[in-house]
Amino acid sequence: MTTRGSLWAIFLYDVAEQIQFGMLRSLLGIESAAREHRFKHPVPDYVRFEQPPLEQSVEAPPLASGERLHARIKYFAYGVIAVELELPFEMSWERLIERSSQWIGSSEVEKLAGVLARQQAEKARVAFTLPNVDWIDEDYYLIHICSAPLDAAALLNECGAGIAQLIRGETRPLSEGERQESLKASLSYYPTDLLVVGWSAALIYDTPEGAAPAIELLEYANTQLLEFRYYDERLTRVLAGVYKSLGRRGLLRRWRMAREAERLNLMRLEITDLTERIDNSIKFLSDMFYARAYRLAAARIGVNDYRKLVDEKLRTAGDLYEFMVNEFHHARAFILEAMVVVILIIELGRVFWH
Helix, strand or coil, X not given: CEEEEEEXXXXXXXXXXXXXXXXXXXXXXXXXXXCCCXXXXXXXXCCCCCCCCEEEEECXXXXXXXXXXXXXXXXXXXXXXXXXXXXXXXXXXXXXXXXXHHHCXXXXXXXXXXXXXXXXXXXXXXXXXXXXXXXXXXXXXXXXEEECCCCHHHHHHHHHXXXXXXXXXXXXXXXHHHHHHHHCCEECCCCCCEEEECCCEEEEECXXXXXXXXXXXXXXXXXXHHHHHHHHHHHHHHHHHHHHHHCCCCCCHHHHHHHHHHHHHHHHHHHHHHHHHHHHHCCXXXXXXXXXXXXXXXXXXXXXXXXXXXXXXXXXXXXXXXXXXXXXXXXXXXXXXXXXXXXXXXHHHHXXXX
């Protein structure tokens, strides 16, 4: 079976707390994208990016094999840069499985994306609010097949083992259990389209127009994963510092807790605000197809797991804040009581002296 489509590699980088779109547009001459959705299936009007990412086409050098890539940069308002690399193909099914295993996790492609991201970030740096020195990155791969002589059900039945290999980046056949596990995360809207989501790659069987919103959805889910990973690491560092300060000894230990508690609470409120901003950037609700596809992707790539970790650490931060504030109040009350006792002793001493 001859297949035609594209291999996609999406690399995401957390570069700043926020990207100022107004400044970025003037810097790079990028026009704002339309807020209207580009979904193939009927969806409610509110399903759209409140602030769509800014897109920019860039030149990418050819791979060592001589293959030419289509490259595009996307800027998300919550501080994420995405590098999209697309490699068109037309080859046999067996050759596609082999090429996909070389594509997924390719160090050459990863290095190329990193160079493009650094170049564009340097040009746009003045539009970044609180740029990150050390970037956290995430990558995801897509196999988009837009032409094949089978419908979705026949493709799953006849090529299910190969699909499992494609989204796992494997050249060897998988066990029956792994094959079934890989294919469980699949959805179709029409008989002629198919989405199969894996933790590191996904297969999209659809026309280019039909595949575009699915690609955006998977990219958005991965930006969420990246941001929650960032918040998880940041909270881990902050909580470790708080625990260390709680272990210190000294007369002024409780007095210093007021400043520690204030910093902890500001950070907690900041992360809560940022997570709400990400959640509100686009809404997938009810049981519409894209809502189910988003929930499937979020569960498969680990967004839900990291979201739980962040929520748990935010609750821990809240408990620590209350504890530190109470300790400070106890320390202040003790000092006030001690001052009252000292004043009483002085007054009583004066009375007895006279």
